[in-house]
Amino acid sequence: xxxxxxxxxxxxxxxxxxxxxxxxxxxxxxxxxxxxxxxxxxxxxxxxxxxxxxxxxxxxxxxxxxxxxxxxxxxxxxxxxxxxxxxxxxxxxxxxxxxxxxxxxxxxxxxxxxxxxxxxxxxxxxxxxxxxxxxxxxxxxxxxxxxxxxxxxxxxxxxxxxxxxxxxxxxxxxxxxxxxxxxxxxxxxxxxxxxxxxxxxxxxxxxxxxxxxxxxxxxxxxxxxxxxxxxxxxxxxxxxxxxxxxxxxxxxxxxxxxxxxxxxxxxxxxxxxxxxxxxxxxxxxxxxxxxxxxxxxxxxxxxxxxxxxxxxxxxxxxxxxxxxxxxxxxxxxxxxxxxxxxxxxxxxxxxxxxxxx
Numbered sequence: 001x002x003x004x005x006x007x008x009x010x011x012x013x014x015x016x017x018x019x020x021x022x023x024x025x026x027x028x029x030x031x032x033x034x035x036x037x038x039x040x041x042x043x044x045x046x047x048x049x050x051x052x053x054x055x056x057x058x059x060x061x062x063x064x065x066x067x068x069x070x071x072x073x074x075x076x077x078x079x080x081x082x083x084x085x086x087x088x089x090x091x092x093x094x095x096x097x098x099x100x101x102x103x104x105x106x107x108x109x110x111x112x113x114x115x116x117x118x119x120x121x122x123x124x125x126x127x128x129x130x131x132x133x134x135x136x137x138x139x140x141x142x143x144x145x146x147x148x149x150x151x152x153x154x155x156x157x158x159x160x161x162x163x164x165x166x167x168x169x170x171x172x173x174x175x176x177x178x179x180x181x182x183x184x185x186x187x188x189x190x191x192x193x194x195x196x197x198x199x200x201x202x203x204x205x206x207x208x209x210x211x212x213x214x215x216x217x218x219x220x221x222x223x224x225x226x227x228x229x230x231x232x233x234x235x236x237x238x239x240x241x242x243x244x245x246x247x248x249x250x251x252x253x254x255x256x257x258x259x260x261x262x263x264x265x266x267x268x269x270x271x272x273x274x275x276x277x278x279x280x281x282x283x284x285x286x287x288x289x290x291x292x293x294x295x296x297x298x299x300x301x302x303x304x305x306x307x308x309x310x311x312x313x314x315x316x317x318x319x320x321x322x323x324x325x326x327x328x329x330x331x332x333x334x335x336x337x338x339x340x341x342x343x344x345x346x347x348x349x350x351x352x353x354x355x356x357x
Contacts, residue, residue, distance in 0.1 A: 005078050007034035012085040014043020018265040019110045024049050025161045029342035073099040080349050082106040086121045104352030105130045111139040111262020113191040123147045135263040136284035158263050159341040169249035170274045174318040181211050183251035185266045188218030193257045199303035201232045208234050215241045248273040259300035261285040268336045271328040294328040
């Protein structure tokens with residue numbers, strides 16, 4: 001039997017944010033066709049990947065990563081490679097000038113809030129045989145703005161692993177009017193625009209009837225928390241929570257404020273929890289929601305428009321909220337299911353291996 005080809009996926013961060021969770025999902029999802037190898041610094045992602053049965057090879061510094069990649073190239077004449085860091089891709093390219101292996105090279109671009117780091121540096125890979133994979137049309141457009149031809153970019157949206165649904169907690173069906181319990185899951189950084197929500201509350205006292213819980217940490221956490229304690233007693237800055245699934249299931253509405261979000265994994269996690277979402281109408285998050293059908297949108301960076309949407313939803317009939325939730329559930333199956341999106345990854349990997357042959 002012909003040995004399976006390795007799919008090597010190095011990470012530059014050891015946390016369990018969206019990028020790292022998607023790496024695990026991809027490797028698990030294609031393991032019938034490929035031997036997945038996750039290279040990562042020590043941290044939560046290592047423990048989670050091992051828990052899910054993946055081959056994990058930790059490294060502590062760049063030299064140890066070089067050693068790991070060199071060993072893989074020595075032992076395999078053919079492999080697939082998918083990185084998120086430019087340096088990791090360049091290391092693989094440099095090593096393969098020596099080993100001359102057949103490599104299907106992909107660079108996954110999850111996007112981010114730093115324009116140069118998230119998109120600008122990707123131009124250094126343009127001269128090489130690298131296929132870029134992004135999670136939204138928005139991230140593809142940011143790559144194009146930095147000189148990456150759109151013909152080189154494939155959009156494969158993020159997805160939830162099939163096992164997520166078996167363990168996800170869900171909100172009970174709506175039986176009474178109004179979305180009054182609001183959840184915000186976000187880093188508390190300037191670009192995330194938590195201030196827009198607090199401005200809306202300051203300008204519209206009627207919103208004091210809402211119960212708002214904000215989950216996450218960041219550089220503005222002390223400032224925003226202090227502001228809320230002084231002016232918005234109905235707002236609680238919870239900080240980090242290890243049970244976001246459970247917290248979402250307690251909410252009536254997820255509010256997502258960032259207008260430059262590349263995707264917004266928590267939005268589809270809210271859909272899985274059967275919680276409606278209200279998102280800014282710019283960035284990748286806006287593309288995840290059909291306004292008035294599978295969720296709601298407000299005008300980005302506009303506290304008064306956000307306030308009006310929240311007022312409308314405070315009075316929305318239970319039937320309306322439930323209909324939105326049901327449609328979002330269909331979107332999960334049609335757009336964001338592991339079955340559909342992993343088929344896209346398998347196709348790209350197969351195409352890449354044929355090109356490298």
